[in-house]
Amino acid sequence: MQQHLQQFGWKNEALPHGVAETRIARVTKEFKNQYVIEGVHGTQLARVPGKFHYTSTSRLDYPAVGDWVVLSERQENEQDIQLVEAVLPRSSAFVRQAAGEETAGQIVAANVTKVFIVIPLFAEVNVRKLERFLFTAWDSGASPEIILSKADLSEDAAGQKAAVASVAMGVPIHIWSAVTYEGFTDLQARIASDDTIVFVGTSGAGKSTLMNALVGQELLKTSAVRSDDHRGRHTTTHRELVVLPTGGIVIDTPGVRELQLWYEEDRQPMSETSFSDIKQWMQACFFNDCQHETESGCAIKEALATGDLSQERWDNFLKLQREYAYAKRKQDKRLQLEEKKRWKRLSKYSKRSGKR
Numbered sequence: 192m193q194q195h196l197q198q199f200g201w202k203n204e205a206l207p208h209g210v211a212e213t214r215i216a217r218v219t220k221e222f223k224n225q226y227v228i229e230g231v232h233g234t235q236l237a238r239v240p241g242k243f244h245y246t247s248t249s250r251l252d253y254p255a256v257g258d259w260v261v262l263s264e265r266q267e268n269e270q271d272i273q274l275v276e277a278v279l280p281r282s283s284a285f286v287r288q289a290a291g292e293e294t295a296g297q298i299v300a301a302n303v304t305k306v307f308i309v310i311p312l313f314a315e316v317n318v319r320k321l322e323r324f325l326f327t328a329w330d331s332g333a334s335p336e337i338i339l340s341k342a343d344l345s346e347d348a349a350g351q352k353a354a355v356a357s358v359a360m361g362v363p364i365h366i367w368s369a370v371t372y373e374g375f376t377d378l379q380a381r382i383a384s385d386d387t388i389v390f391v392g393t394s395g396a397g398k399s400t401l402m403n404a405l406v407g408q409e410l411l412k413t414s415a416v417r418s419d420d421h422r423g424r425h426t427t428t429h430r431e432l433v434v435l436p437t438g439g440i441v442i443d444t445p446g447v448r449e450l451q452l453w454y455e456e457d458r459q460p461m462s463e464t465s466f467s468d469i470k471q472w473m474q475a476c477f478f479n480d481c482q483h484e485t486e487s488g489c490a491i492k493e494a495l496a497t498g499d500l501s502q503e504r505w506d507n508f509l510k511l512q513r514e515y516a517y518a519k520r521k522q523d524k525r526l527q528l529e530e531k532k533r534w535k536r537l538s539k540y541s542k543r544s545g546k547r
């Protein structure tokens with residue numbers, strides 16, 4: 192019984208008091224109002240009960256792919272319905288700002304151990320985009336790895352790898368081609384049986400193709416290549432969690448065009464993770480509170496002058512920081528509003544339940 196849960200990554204975490212293992216399941220797919228879940232009873236559909244809408248404060252409270260949930264069963268029209276009573280605390284979450292105007296975080300995948308950032312080598316690598324992915328990956332609490340895909344389309348994969356290494360800050364980089372299978376065994380070796388790995392990257396990067404190779408069959412839809420840019424069209428429309436025959440769990444995601452930063456309360460500073468080189472220079476500045484503008488003895492300016500630090504990387508660091516500060520201000524405002532709304536909903540709810 193437990194084995195089935197373990198296959199899906201259950202690590203015998205302590206269960207909430209009074210909850211039996213038979214009521215635990217993992218979310219493997221997410222639709223608008225329904226979830227596909229895997230528990231000891233196999234594959235089932237579940238949804239959140241009405242009260243969930245009253246008690247949740249944001250979209251982040253809702254189940255997401257990779258979540259472990261506690262279920263209850265209810266009879267409706269002579270059918271057994273699975274309801275998500277609670278989402279167990281997440282060990283990590285890859286979160287982005289949801290597309291659209293509204294300030295809302297969207298969980299791309301929960302309880303992941305690694306984030307595979309897939310970057311295709313059919314063109315020059317967009318290093319600035321990669322920095323953004325790296326930063327969000329570090330923010331998730333999981334560890335990132337970079338996969339340079341479509342190596343068969345590159346004239347100089349090794350050179351491109353070196354360029355990527357200069358911003359990767361020690362993050363492992365793998366070269367992979369679905370045509371020649373270069374790098375396949377390397378990649379397989381990076382996936383332990385208790386890993387849950389989310390694949391992120393732009394649409395057409397080759398995420399689904401790589402996952403199919405790992406699964407050993409065409410489980411996930413891939414797109415036909417458009418001859419103009421080797422990109423392919425959008426095909427993956429849902430986030431989807433799959434168990435590999437060799438052990439380990441992978442999560443496919445639809446590509447994102449632009450990865451918008453989402454502010455995390457207790458995240459590590461950018462300079463601790465994806466920009467640790469910059470931190471070292473900052474610490475070498477003569478003044479503790481150096482703004483790296485006009486101060487003398489500024490190690491950042493010196494590094495820029497010698498070219499040890501590229502202007503583009505520094506600019507991107509500043510840009511990401513501004514964007515992050517902006518995301519935080521927007522979220523603070525949203526939280527205030529949400530809290531107000533929640534109290535309103537709660538008081539309406541308790542009035543209604545009181546009448547019954």
Ligand SMILES: Nc1nc2c(ncn2[C@@H]2O[C@H](COP(=O)(O)OP(=O)(O)O)[C@@H](O)[C@H]2O)c(=O)[nH]1
Pocket residue numbers: 340341342343344367368369370392393394395396397398399400401412413414415416421422423424425426427446
């Ligand atoms: N030449 C080449 N094409 C690839 C490779 N990997 C994927 N593709 C093609 O790129 C297109 C997009 O791949 P897909 O896996 O759907 O990308 P996704 O959007 O990231 O999931 C498909 O037509 C694949 O056949 C590769 O290593 N080499």
Ligand SMILES: [Mg+2]
Pocket residue numbers: 398399400412413426427443444445446
């Ligand atoms: Mg895909």
Ligand SMILES: [Zn+2]
Pocket residue numbers: 473476477481482483484486488489490491492
């Ligand atoms: Zn300075």
